[in-house]
Amino acid sequence: MLQFPTSEIPIQRIINKKGVELFLKREDLIHADISGNKYWKLFYNVNSYLESRPRRPFIITFGGAFSNHIASLAAFGKIFNIPTLGIIRGEEWREKVSDNYTLHGASQNGMGFRFVTREMYRNKDTLTDDLKREFPYALIIPEGGSNLKATEGVKFMLNERTKDFDYLCTAVGTGGTLAGISRHAEENQKIIGFKVVKDKRLLENVKELRGKSNFCFYEADYGGYGKITELMVHFINHFWITYNIPLDPVYTGKMMMRLLQLIEEDFFPMGSRVLAFHTGGLQGIGGANQLLRKKNRNTIDIKL
Helix, strand or coil: CCCCCCCCCEEEEEEECEEEEEEEECHHHHCCCCCCCCHHHHHHHHHHHCCCCCCCCEEEECHHHHHHHHHHHHHHHHHHCCEEEEECHHHHHHCCCCCCCHHHHHHHHCEEEECCCCHHHHHHHHHHHHHHHHCCCEEECCCHCHHHHHHHHHHHHHCCCHCCEEEEEEEEECCCHHHHHHHHHCCCEEEEEEECCCCCCCHHHHHHCCCCCCEEECCCCCCCCCCCCHHHHHHHHHHHHHCCCCCCCCCHHHHHHHHHHHHHCCCCCEEEEEEEECCCCCCCHHHHHHHHHHCCCCCCCCCC
């Protein structure tokens, strides 16, 4: 069973500029292997499943070849000795597991894989129905871990120390974390979701997960989901040197770069206190550097 942390998650002050104070809540420090918001998204999903005492515990989920969620669930399975299965987008990865930082790590943690075509992957309802018939005792968690149980877990990212901030900010992939923050924030708080994906259904997804109307989106994909520009590599390396805080290049790195741009553009009123959430995903640095080296490009110089 996942437990509540025994110590407070740090909130670190980043800058005070143009009358705006920016802080970062270090959810990446919650667990060494089950990172950031993934911990809280899994919290109610896996705990309620295990409390039901399934005959043969087995957990299945979906993800891409570099998915933080896949990595986190695999780590959970190893820690609690529960078999896990990842439904992976892209049949081409079947013969490349050992060459992929995320999949290799998940495999080392005991996760099994099924690789499906992108067309099959898009039809997750059919895939899920087939898996339910094949594994009637399994817990099947959606891509990114985003469902209503996940949004209930996300509420623990908020506490007495987060109530005094005017703005709460998070990177957005599937929408579960944004929906959870939106649902459980204070009435006076404004929520900003930094979109790292180009997904026309994202607003609908957040609404389906019972997000309120207290949030807005800002684009932060910087060329597309998982795309890593030279500017992003430079920003993450500079941030590491300046603040001694590691950022991943897919989620929190992109959010922080766009957030600092908004401060420069005078988006926030004078006197605003802004809190961003570090949602972890630092395992993604390994995979990113693999791709960057293959292209003879500069890498992310963070040693974890």
